[in-house]
Amino acid sequence: MSFRVVRNSKFRHVYGQALKREQCYDNIRVSKSSWDSTFCAVNPKFIAIIVESAGGGAFIVLPQGNKISGRIPADHPLVGGHKGPVLDIAWCPHNDNVIASGSEDCVVKVWHIPDCGLVKTLTEPIVDLVYHQRRVGLVLWHPTAQNVLLTAGSDNHVVIWNVGTGEALVEIDCHPDIVYSACFNWDGSELLTTCKDKKIRIINPRTGEVTSEAIAHEGSKATRAIFLRHGLVFTTGFSKMSERQYSLRTPDCLEEPIVMVELDTSNGVMFPLYDPDTNLIFLCGKGDSVIRYFEITAEPPFVHYINTFQTPDPQRGIGMMPKRGCDVTTCEIARFYRLNNSGLCQIITMTVPRKSELFQEDLYPDTLGDNSALTAEEWVEGKDAEPLLISLKDGYKPPETKSVSVGRKSNLLNKIPPKSKGGSDSVGAPVSEKALQDIADEIRKLKAMIVKHENRIRALEAEVALSKAKEPTGNAEPEEANGGGDAAALASDEV
Template sequence: MSAGPRVVRASKFRNVYGTGWKRDLCYDNIKVSKSSWDSTFCSVNPKFLAVITESAGGGAFIVLPINKVFNSAFMFLLYLKPASFNIGLSLKEHGGKMKSDCPTVSGHKGPVLDIAFSPHNENLIASGSEDCSAKLWNIPDGGLTSTMTEPFLALLYHQRRVGLVLWHPSAESILLTAGSDNLVVIWNADTGEPTIVIDSHPDLVYSACWNWNGSKLLTTCKDKKIRIINPRAGTIEEEAICHEGSKASRAIFLRNGLIFTTGFSKVSERQYSLRESGHLSNPMVQNEVDTSNGVMFPFYDSDTNIIYLCGKGDSVIRYFEVTPEPPFVHYINTFQTPDPQRGIGMMPKRGCDVNLCEITRFYRLNSSGLCQVITMTVPRKSELFQEDLYPETVSPLSGLSSEEWFSGMDHDPIMMSLKDRYESEHSLNLELSSIVSPVGLPKRLCRTTSLNHHAVAKSLSLPLNAKTPTRNQEALLEEIARLKKRLTEQEERVRVLESLNHEERIRKLESFLQFKEKNFEQDPRNISSSESLKSQVPLNNNSGMCYDRNTYKASAQSSPTALSMPITDEEVNCAKDETFTTEILPHLPFGESLCKLSNFLSTPISAMGYELPSPMATAHSFASLPPVKALASFSRWGPIKSFSSTVMSSLTAISPSNSPSKNAHLSE
């Protein structure tokens, strides 16, 4: 009997895929804590990223602004001209490697074990430490500028280390802490008082989780049991064996009241299970994952009913979709990375990019110190707001005050729509005329059609996994592309003009020298002195022509150069200067260096509109200096003159002294 056609489960999240940001867009060189405590070591909200770090002499964690990891468009602008933007941060602080002296929060006397941002105040973070205390810290806007040692509030009650801190989902200023003294304490963060103390656990509490409206508390304990507790009364409503393994287990409440757990079997196989309140001892689903020994942390997205399993020491992130139909938990896919993870934090939905169809974002801590950003995206072709992907999500507003919750009131979290933020981002108009151009050119308002993200990324060499630009950013990227194209055209034009200027200068010089040589031959007054004064020297432009010194003097006087020195007629007609310049100076050691220097400077000097003199012109200027003239007079003394003649005759290089005209002059 032939099998029927395979039925593919219909789900809008079936093609969810993960993408890791490039290293230069992520934080690096973070000294993650080496503590063996089973914690995520990371907490994140749309404003800050907090990571527990290794610290000597106490505990510490760093708090980094999320907006420091700029998208590549602004990184490109800052690279072109950082002074054009009023940003008081260096480029190294916009992602990349962290400095060794980065400001930290270091008010604990022992290692920090757990941290958690308040869901109702993005600047408020709680920390638990081995020094038996929990503390609240108020982080200033923009991040830390100096090390913070004084907490906003210190919560002192536990007698042993505090390894778990957890905020209430809907009531403001309600904090839960659990320590190694087997106590669960619920604090009023406004007053710092331990209002409720739950001592129902016989052993260490591994994890705790509030239900959707915060009316019940779910805990897992070292005695392998899972418990549902009434948090106000401190009584146990239901308990059962969670997983039979002796290693740590975790449990979370789902939005519909179901319970998802992770743990180990008797043979140390990692498991997950789905249970229902009232039937904790009979799991609806229980499956084995693998045989690794790292604790699996479940991260739950209440808007999409997707659960992400991130194991400590793993290099993968598995994600499942929970549905009301059997088998209830559906495996979707696995995101694979090459490095094992030390800790991980999940961004709330209001911090995800709705323009990119991003449903989840993780900040994954590697053992190497890299905090890699991983985005989970649903592929969609439409550029409209995807209402099915983004239902109303939890807002930062609180539904109750702390006094109301302690009095017995319950309230679901206040919800918000992400569509309003999507429309507001696309309705902003960027006035480019008010922004200084990166290359000093006048800007004009762009009224062209918005560019595709991939086209913009390709034209600006941006990574495709960078944050999708909004409409105002697209206009800025269009302007950058236009300026970049104009820069390329101007550079090409400069190269052409430089080559034409060089060729035109050589052609004019050749015609001018030919004209002067013709006039010199026709002048009878120069016939008698032509044999003695002409010293043929090749041009420095390798044209193969020769010219006499008088010709070059006339051209130098008619067209002054940038590096030439003024020479008077009296100094030029001096015989001792001519003898030194034409006979001795060409054979000095620095004669070749003058030629090389002239050729090296010819291109930049000509680009500035000047003409560089030849090495012999520099020699003429050198000969006019008083010390050189004195040396020339001294060279006419008998012994020195005979010695110089002997030296000159021994030189193998061709010089004016070996020319027939000069020999005839000497014989006379």
């Protein structure tokens, strides 16, 4: 008698569910750029999406929750200070109001978004980070150090910045070709990169020294790699025959993968999205209509396939909500914001079916919080620290705008205008009385102009009606015509 042993896992029955269209975001002109980026960045306060824009590059920022959803107006305010298309965006993990963007104009800009969102197009960043000689296609925040940002450009250089002072801390020049992806490990002490030369590299981010490198996938298309929580390396790429693959490796033996699996023959680059709390990896490919998810365990085959979420249309980009933004009352363990070609940003929730309405401690261990463990100076001096964790037992409420400070040098993020009781003139902040008065005056002028044009239209219509009523013969005709002209002139004078 034979029987099949079913692997014991609490995530075996995880299922995905798409929200109704009216609960999602519609009418978004998603960027048509062919750059290998997710085009979408999400946190508990906002969702940011790279969009098409005339005269430069821009991205749209929408508040989360019920503040705005459904069809987005075509004239919705944008973040639009770049001179070229925006290629990548990333929210700061320690300040939900700060976002960085990289563009084809070779400049990295850091922006502050007010809590209430934008009321007009934002064109003034907090700081411009200028170093790269070619387009910047990758921006990545440090997981534990405050204000530390990594950027990579088509000039093959990787730069680590202190955003608070606007200065470059480290310049890494060990890549012979374009850097496809980058990822810090759990405490930010190591950096993992993939490059067009097919190699993955583990680098000391403070010195730029390569500690380990190996060819990941033989294919010529883009490879991506991420650090898992306990130090393993997960990669996605292509074989020589252009078949999509994923692999699992140990950092001290990168050239010999523990697992190497071929998935399919699609040509879209796969983005691995990782949840460190549950050790789940979600694979989302450009042009795919599916999201596959796997669980990483210590038992062979180590990468366990769980299920596939199927959608009817292909995706152009995707963003993943941090765990602190998930709904613990419904056992939601992941939430995705999926962009398609029709302009819809579809929200997909991944849920573990549980009957109890109590807090499920096994599904929600302490997760990454929004406070930094180190300052930029402490990180440069060589200190490492584990990320600060928070409990989701009582839910998570996004804090108000946080003031960011760096000790030794002036902090450019302090240029953010503070909130005041009477309001502020900053973009998106409560409008001042003077601004309200100016708006009221402009509305009054527009109304007066409309009334003037309406009176003019009425006078012209009366003149046309009188002209049609004229008879070809008769002595009274000139008098009527003159009377009609006098009436039209009188109406015109009144206007």
